Amino acid sequence: MATIAKSGAVKGPPVPSIVTKIVNSLRDLSNTLLIPALAILTAILVGSVMILLAGRDPIAAYTGLVEGAWLEPRGLVQSLLKTSPLILSGLAVGFAFKGGLFNIGAQGQLIVGSVAAAWAGYAFSGLPSWLHIILAMGAAAIAGALWGAIPGALKAYSGAHEVITTIMFNFIASRIAEWMISLGSADGKIPAGPLADPNSGAISRTKPVLDSARLPVVFEVPPPSVPNLNIGLFIAVAAAILIMLLVNRTTFGFELRMVGLNPSAAQYAGVNVKRMTISTMAIAGCLAGLAGAVQTLGINGYYEANQSLGLGFDSITVSLLASNNPIGIMFSAFMFGSMDQGTTRMQRSGVAPELILVIQALILMFIAAPQIIRWLYRVRVSGKGGQKLSTGWGQR
Amino acid sequence: MDILGLTITTGAVIATLNATIRQAIPITLGSQSGLLSERSSIVNIGIxxxxxxxxxxxxMMNSYLSGSDISTFADDNMRLGVCVLVGVLTGGLMGLFHALLCIRYKVDHIISGTVVNILAAGVTGYFYNAQTETKGKIPPLISNPWEKGDFLYNVGAVLFDKDIITYLTFVIVGFIAFALFRTVWGLRTRSIGENPRAADTLGINVYRLQYTNLFFSGALAGLAGAYLTLADVGVFERGMTAGKGFIALAVMIFGKWHPVGALMGALLFGFLTALQSQLQFFGIVVPxxxxxLIPYAVTVIVLAGFVGRARPPAHVGQAYEVE
Structure with missing residues (x-):
């Protein structure tokens, strides 16, 4: 051992010192963070112009945004609560992208997961809490996985494109969920949906989840604030790390990336592309289903129509913003969750919440087209340029 | 009673057919928009x-011009015409914006389309003011020439009493079908969709053609939008397109990237959507x-079972670098 190390030290190229290594990695880090930072800054500046156009005060609006999202315990907890499902649904999109599939269906998979979690959450009583939570999360994961696997199978065996089928499955999921929790007609001709809560007043929603299935609280906000931080966030972070390991460290992940880069080459190399397509979509659906469970068991305590409206589409942006990197998705999800939370406070200064959408769109655009940022700020950054995700419509 | 039952049925049939057309128009225009873009090798999920x-x-233009202090547009048709034009131009500019990101900045087409979608939802939601008021919408172009009670009146009730955009949509589909397969422009467009390198070698200015086609693609989506607020619904609501742009893409694939096929798909989808609101008039009680969800389920079934492996333009979704 010693001789090998010695000869290596003599013959090999000069080993860079620790200091050079640190300097280099810091330079890399600043290079990778410079474009996103400038992108966010520019988007905020454009947002200020829009606030001024509406005759409001940008400083007050942004101060409100930051205060509402981060500077109060209640706001911060809310931001983190909103981050948890976004991480999971962002992973659902990002994971599918790694396998060359565009999963617009996170929305539907999320709804199916929410409903399944709510059902399992109230239908079984007398279970110990840990078992009940696993059961409810499992129900959501399976429901989401099935809802994702169907478009995957359709793609694999009939060539129906997943962009279209997952969008259709979003509509179908939300209609079925609406029916399941509908209260029926007043004259009794149309019966109430199978999961509807007859004691909810006039609100269509499922029966409330039993306490044994609610996610345990890890941090209590001082009263009078109600929502507490639960383990949902940790489930989401664990999922992100697991997905990162799955994609980068396993044979399955290697095959997944191979199919994503070039399905024909993967097929030639002996990968079963059809099976990969189905399992990729199933895992993506499973993640989105868990996102729904985290929302239902951790936040609402029941499934209510439109409780996750827009979350599925936010998750696309969350994933794209992080270049589909599971670890990056945690941060972009936190940014989106915070923005979402902060808007309530921002609205007090008379600024419409849709401003956040404009800022999000601009950030995405500047990150996807870094040349604009380089041109604006005259910075030279060594980078790969735009990322490539889609392989067109019909390449497998 | 039988006769009464029959008259009710006739009325329901006419209502269903009219609703079919109403639903199909924006989706048809959207599908033609997607088609022009994809035939030029640019994926457009920003419709x-x-x-x-x-x-x-x-x-908003209609609302502005409806204001009492504007006297130039005393003529309603003139005013609405200008508004439609503004809508179409807005769409065209959005198309150019999408093209700029895809061609000049080599942004992934899906990302660029997503940017367009979020930006539109944000900008419209931000500047929309619920108190906005307008004066009316586009009137029917030709009114039903037959008398009520005449059998032909029923036919006329479907054929006539429609606004100009409805008729224009059918003309546009025919025109695109002709132009795409019978003109030099069509040949060039199809060639840059299939193999831009070969087209470039033959002296076709690939980028310029892509920009032009994307302008028209956006303009068609713009016409669909103008139809919604100026002819169909008559008012704007936040997020009022409600997935029509995505359904238009489904319909485009359903029609295998052919203008007439896409029109058929849009009519089928429109019919299924219309049926849903008419079912209760036929006396069928279901939640x-x-x-x-029937139209969406049928779209999936049709896509999976009947269309099968549709072949898109070969180069769609990929950036082309002129050498």
Whole structure:
């Protein structure tokens, strides 16, 4: 051992010192963070112009945004609560992208997961809490996985494109969920949906989840604030790390990336592309289903129509913003969750919440087209340029 | 009673057919928009946003010109014409914006389309003011020439009493079908969709053709948006396109990237959507949510079973670098 190390030290190229290594990695880090930072800054500046156009005060609006999202315990907890499902649904999109599939269906998979979690959450009583939570999360994961696997199978065996089928499955999921929790007609001709809560007043929603299935609280906000931080966030972070390991460290992940880069080459190399397509979509659906469970068991305590409206589409942006990197998705999800939370406070200064959408769109655009940022700020950054995700419509 | 039953049925049939056309128009225009773009090798999932933005700009223009202090546009038709034009131009500019990101900045087409969609939802939602008021919408172009009670009146009730955009949509589909397969422009467009390198070698200015086609693609989505606020619904609501742009893409694939095929798909989808609101008039009692999912389920079944492996333009979705 010693001789090998010695000869290596003599013959090999000069080993860079620790200091050079640190300097280099810091330079890399600043290079990778410079474009996103400038992108966010520019988007905020454009947002200020829009606030001024509406005759409001940008400083007050942004101060409100930051205060509402981060500077109060209640706001911060809310931001983190909103981050948890976004991480999971962002992973659902990002994971599918790694396998060359565009999963617009996170929305539907999320709804199916929410409903399944709510059902399992109230239908079984007398279970110990840990078992009940696993059961409810499992129900959501399976429901989401099935809802994702169907478009995957359709793609694999009939060539129906997943962009279209997952969008259709979003509509179908939300209609079925609406029916399941509908209260029926007043004259009794149309019966109430199978999961509807007859004691909810006039609100269509499922029966409330039993306490044994609610996610345990890890941090209590001082009263009078109600929502507490639960383990949902940790489930989401664990999922992100697991997905990162799955994609980068396993044979399955290697095959997944191979199919994503070039399905024909993967097929030639002996990968079963059809099976990969189905399992990729199933895992993506499973993640989105868990996102729904985290929302239902951790936040609402029941499934209510439109409780996750827009979350599925936010998750696309969350994933794209992080270049589909599971670890990056945690941060972009936190940014989106915070923005979402902060808007309530921002609205007090008379600024419409849709401003956040404009800022999000601009950030995405500047990150996807870094040349604009380089041109604006005259910075030279060594980078790969735009990322490539889609392989067109019909390449497998 | 039988006769009474029959008259009710006739009325329901006419209502269903009219609703079919009403539903199909924006989707048809959207599918033609997607087609022009994809035939030029650029994926356009931003149709939804382009529609929404144009629906908004056309509506806001109508609201502005409806103001009492503007006397130039005393003529309603003139005013609405200008508004439609504004909507179409808005769409065209959005199309150019999408093209700029895809061609000049080599942004992934899906990302660029997503940017367009979110931007449109944000901008329209931000500047929309619920108190906005307008004066009316586009009147029917030709009114039913037959007398009520005449059998032909029923036919006329479907054929006539429609606004100009409805008729224009059918003309546009025919025109695109002709132009795409019978003109030099069509040949060039199809060639850059299949193999831009070969087209470039033959002296076709690939980028210029892509920009031109994307302008028209956006303009068609813009016309669809203008139809929504100026002819169909008459008012703007936040997120009023409600997935029509995506359904238009489904319909485009359903029609295998052919203008007439896409029109057929849009009519089928429109019919299924119309049926859902008419079913109760036929006396069928089912939870409306379950009826509402039929068009989406049928789209999936048709896509998976009947269309099968549709072949898109070969180069769609990939950036082309001129050498």
């Amino acid at each position: 939804e946003g382009m529609m929404l933005m144009s629906a908004f700009s056309g509506y 409306h949510q379950l009826v509402a």
